[in-house]
Every structure is written in C-alpha cells, then in structure tokens.
Amino acid sequence: xxxxxxxxxxxxxxxxxxxxxxxxxDMDHENMFWYRQDPGLGLRLIYFSYDVKMKEKGxxxxxxxxxxxxxxxxxxxxxxxxxxxxxxxxxxxxLSFHRDLNTEAFFGQGTRLTVV
Amino acid sequence: AQKVTQxxxxxxxxxxxxxxxxxVYETRDTTYxxxxxxxxxxxxxxxxxxxxxxxxxxxxxGRYSWNFQKSTSSFNFTITASQVVDSAVYFCAxxxxxxxxxxxxxxxxxxxx
Numbered sequence: 001x002x003x004x005x006x007x008x009x010x011x012x013x014x015x016x017x018x019x020x021x022x023x024x025x026d027m028d029h030e031n032m033f034w035y036r037q038d039p040g041l042g043l044r045l046i047y048f049s050y051d052v053k054m055k056e057k058g059x060x061x062x063x064x065x066x067x068x069x070x071x072x073x074x075x076x077x078x079x080x081x082x083x084x085x086x087x088x089x090x091x092x093x094x095l096s097f098h099r100d101l102n103t104e105a106f107f108g109q110g111t112r113l114t115v116v
Numbered sequence: 117a118q119k120v121t122q123x124x125x126x127x128x129x130x131x132x133x134x135x136x137x138x139x140v141y142e143t144r145d146t147t148y149x150x151x152x153x154x155x156x157x158x159x160x161x162x163x164x165x166x167x168x169x170x171x172x173x174x175x176x177x178g179r180y181s182w183n184f185q186k187s188t189s190s191f192n193f194t195i196t197a198s199q200v201v202d203s204a205v206y207f208c209a210x211x212x213x214x215x216x217x218x219x220x221x222x223x224x225x226x227x228x229x
Contacts, residue, residue: 040125043207043219101202
C-alpha cells in the first residue's frame with residue numbers, strides 16, 4: 001500500500017513563527033504536492049514537485065516555500081506564519097506523468113494548522 | 117483552463133436512500149482523466165475511481181456507480197442504499213495529461229440512521 005505520512009496531525013503556532021510541515025512517501029513516486037483545504041474553497045494547490053530539487057508554484061504559493069532534497073520527502077515552509085494560514089494542509093504523491101498519465105494521487109492524513 | 121464544479125454543497129439523506137453526487141467539468145483537452153475521492157472525518161482523501169476521456173462506460177462497484185457523459189461534461193457518482201459509513205466529503209477531480217489535479221469544492225454527504 002502507498003503510504004504518505006505527514007509529520008503532525010495538529011499544530012498550533014504563533015504569528016510570525018517559521019513553520020515546517022513535513023511529508024514522506026514510501027512508494028518511490030516522482031510527483032509530490034502540497035494542498036490547502038478550506039471550507040467552501042475545496043483543495044487548492046500550493047506547490048508541487050516533479051523531481052528532487054525541483055519545484056513549481058501552484059495556484060496559491062504566496063507566503064509559502066517548499067524543499068525537496070530527497071525523493072521521498074517534501075517539506076512545506078511558512079516563512080512567517082499568519083492567521084490567514086490557519087487551515088488543513090494535505091500532502092500527496094503520484095507516479096511521474098511519464099510513467100502513468102492517468103495516475104491517481106495518494107494523500108496523507110492532513111495537518112490541521114492553527115496560527116494564533 | 118480546467119474547472120470542476122460540484123454544485124451540491126451538502127446533501128442529507130436517511131440510511132438506505134439512494135443518493136447522486138453531481139460533477140461537471142470543463143476542459144479544452146481531448147484527453148483527460150476524471151477522479152472521485154472520499155474524505156471521511158479522519159481527514160485522509162481516499163481514491164475511489166478514475167476514468168479517462170475515451171472510456172464512457174459506466175462503472176459499478178458494489179453500492180457505488182459512476183455515470184460519465186461527455187455530451188454533458190458530467191461524471192456523476194451514485195451511492196445505492198446509503199449507509200452511515202458513507203458520510204464524508206466527496207471530491208471530484210480532473211487532470212489532463214501533464215497537468216496537476218484540479219478539484220471541485222466537494223460535497224458533504226450526511227447519512228443519518
């Protein structure tokens with residue numbers, strides 16, 4: 001079974017803190033994604049990565065950065081957390097589009113971040 | 117640009133009722149893929165089905181069935197004889213070739229005993 005693991009289920013951080021959300025997958029997937037989920041807005045893509053050290057902006061990258069130093073790990077970084085970044089964050093992974101065009105994405109359990 | 121619309125924000129049914137979740141998509145691509153995911157209260161999105169644009173056959177899996185109609189750009193999901201465990205948020209999604217998944221806003225299904 002594909003396993004996508006996010007390091008925390010719940011996090012509470014203070015405004016202005018630098019926050020790291022970690023995600024690890026164990027299926028040798030090339031693609032990794034970070035989404036944000038808010039009520040009434042569905043899932044919105046923040047950043048994604050096709051390969052190690054490679055990153056692409058999604059629909060809402062402002063206020064976030066990412067790091068992919070190893071294939072299995074994809075980190076989301078909030079440089080200076082703000083209250084409007086309080087949300088559920090979901091990490092996902094999938095096979096490379098070159099290997100399987102119609103591959104589904106596999107998701108982690110989510111991290112509910114509260115910024116106070 | 118791709119767009120996925122799930123017009124139903126929330127649906128409430130009583131156990132054993134049938135329920136259909138609507139999904140309408142927009143794309144200019146001729147080759148594309150459609151997906152349904154389930155998000156139970158635990159939070160993790162669970163993959164249910166994928167369908168490519170060349171396969172319009174309906175699919176049935178137990179109590180679940182999917183109706184794909186290119187003529188109306190719809191990919192609807194029906195649960196027959198709903199159960200309390202079906203309560204979740206359901207997302208429809210689409211991608212085209214090398215693009216990332218575009219999700220609808222989700223439909224929350226509440227099944228009461």
